[in-house]
Amino acid sequence: MAADTIYALASGRPPAAIAIIRISGPAAHDSARALAGELPPPRLAALRWLRDAAGQKLDEALLLRFDAPASATREDCVELHCHGGRAVVDAVLAALGATGLARLAEPGEFTRRALANGRVDLIAAEGLADLLEAETETQRRQALALADGTLGAAIRGWRERLVNLSAQAEAAIDYVDEEEETRTDLEPLRCEAEGLVREWRSWLDRPSAEKLREGIRLVVAGPPNAGKSSLVNALAGSERAIVTAIAGTTRDVIEVPLALGGVAFTLVDTAGQRDTYDPVERIGVARAEAEAAGADILLWLGDASDAPIHDQLILVAPKADLEQSAVGLPVSSLTGAGLTDLMAEVRTRASTLLPHEGQIALNRRQRDCLADAEDALASPSSDLLLLAEQLRATLRALDHLTGQVGIEDMLDALFTRFCLGK
Ligand SMILES: Nc1nc2c(ncn2[C@@H]2O[C@H](COP(=O)(O)OP(=O)(O)OP(=O)(O)O)[C@@H](O)[C@H]2O)c(=O)[nH]1
Ligand SMILES: [K+]
Numbered sequence: 001m002a003a004d005t006i007y008a009l010a011s012g013r014p015p016a017a018i019a020i021i022r023i024s025g026p027a028a029h030d031s032a033r034a035l036a037g038e039l040p041p042p043r044l045a046a047l048r049w050l051r052d053a054a055g056q057k058l059d060e061a062l063l064l065r066f067d068a069p070a071s072a073t074r075e076d077c078v079e080l081h082c083h084g085g086r087a088v089v090d091a092v093l094a095a096l097g098a099t100g101l102a103r104l105a106e107p108g109e110f111t112r113r114a115l116a117n118g119r120v121d122l123i124a125a126e127g128l129a130d131l132l133e134a135e136t137e138t139q140r141r142q143a144l145a146l147a148d149g150t151l152g153a154a155i156r157g158w159r160e161r162l163v164n165l166s167a168q169a170e171a172a173i174d175y176v177d178e179e180e181e182t183r184t185d186l187e188p189l190r191c192e193a194e195g196l197v198r199e200w201r202s203w204l205d206r207p208s209a210e211k212l213r214e215g216i217r218l219v220v221a222g223p224p225n226a227g228k229s230s231l232v233n234a235l236a237g238s239e240r241a242i243v244t245a246i247a248g249t250t251r252d253v254i255e256v257p258l259a260l261g262g263v264a265f266t267l268v269d270t271a272g273q274r275d276t277y278d279p280v281e282r283i284g285v286a287r288a289e290a291e292a293a294g295a296d297i298l299l300w301l302g303d304a305s306d307a308p309i310h311d312q313l314i315l316v317a318p319k320a321d322l323e324q325s326a327v328g329l330p331v332s333s334l335t336g337a338g339l340t341d342l343m344a345e346v347r348t349r350a351s352t353l354l355p356h357e358g359q360i361a362l363n364r365r366q367r368d369c370l371a372d373a374e375d376a377l378a379s380p381s382s383d384l385l386l387l388a389e390q391l392r393a394t395l396r397a398l399d400h401l402t403g404q405v406g407i408e409d410m411l412d413a414l415f416t417r418f419c420l421g422k
C-alpha cells in the first residue's frame, strides 16, 4: 500500500518543556534529513540542529529514527524532541511542510496506519483511544486491558478453537464425499461449540464499558411536591433545581453531573408525575416518565404501588423530618438525615451496573460483534453442512471483532492438521 508521509505534533499543546513531533511514511527519513542533516542509526538518540530551507537555525532537538517495520506504524518513522515553545513547534512544523515531502496528519492517522499495517489490531486501537480519554483510574485500567492485548488474547483463543472446529467440520465434509457410508460423529463438535457460546454469553452479560465513561443515570421521580428537586439539590450540594411549595414547579428535565466514590453519575431531576390538562406540564410528565424508564437507578419518592417497574428501583420516603410513616428509605433533604444511607445504597446498586475490578468489559461495537458470533452459533446444527456454514459465519463475526476478516488461517489449519493425503 503506497502511503504518503505524515507528520504531527504528538505531545500536548505547547508551551511545554518538550514537544515531540512525529513523522511517518516512506519519506520520513528524507524529510527529517532536510531539516537535521545526517540521521543517527535506528533507535539511537542524537542531538541535531534543525534548520529551515534557508539554513536558519530553528531549534536544537533530540532525534530518533526508526526503520520500517520496527516502528509504531511499521513505516519509516522519525521523532523530533524539540523545545516545547509555541513558536519553536510552529517553525519546525512549517519547515517540515515546506520540504514538500510530507503533509500534516489527520487526527488518529498514525494509529490508523498502525492498524492498516497490522501493528495493532482493532481491539488494541480501541483500547489506545480509550486510554487517551481515560479520566478515572478504573477507566485507565479498563483501557489498558484492551490496549495491552488482554482482550485480544482472549479473542485469539476463541478464534483458535473456532478455526479448529471449522477445520474438523470441513475435513468431515471431504470425508463424507469420499466414503458415502461413513458418518462422522458431530456430537463432540457441537459440544465444543456450545461451550464457546456459553463463554460468550457470560461476556455479554457483563456490564458494558461505556457505562464507565458515560456514567450512571440516577433519576429522581415521583408525584408533584414529593421533594424531588430538594433531594437533587441536597445530593448535588448546590441549588441546581427550583424548589417551591407549588406542585408542578419542575417542568423540564434537569441534569447534574456528580462524582461519587470515583464513579461518574448524572443526577436527573424530573417533573412530578400526575394527570394534568396543562399542555406544558404534560410534556414535562411525558419526559419524566421516559427518564424513569431509561434510568440506570431510579429513586422513587412516592407510593410503592405507583412506582414504575424497574430493575434498580430504590424507594425513598422523603421529608422524614415531618413524617415517618411512609415505606422506603427515610430521607430528609432539610436536615440531611438519611442521605448517607441513601448514597450507600446507590453506590451498591451502581457497582452491579459497572464492570468489576479486573474484569474486562466490552464496548458497544465489540458487544455487537460478539453477539453476532453468539447468534451464528447459538444452536449448533446436527447437520454437517449446516454446522460447517454456522462455524464459517461465526468466524466471520469474530473477525469483525478484531477488524481482520479472512479465512486464510482456517484453510492453513485445515491443511496442516487434517491432511487427508489429497
Ligand atoms: N420539611 C421538609 N420539607 C421538604 C423537604 N423536602 C422538600 N420539602 C418541601 O416540599 C416542597 C416541595 O419540594 P420540591 O423539592 O419542590 O418538590 P418536587 O417534588 O421537586 O416538586 P415538583 O417539582 O413540583 O414536582 C417545598 O416546599 C420544600 O421545601 C424535607 O426534607 N423536609
Ligand atoms: K414543588
Ligand SMILES: [Mg+2]
Pocket: 228, 229, 230, 241, 242, 243, 249, 250, 269, 270, 271, 272
Ligand atoms: Mg421539582
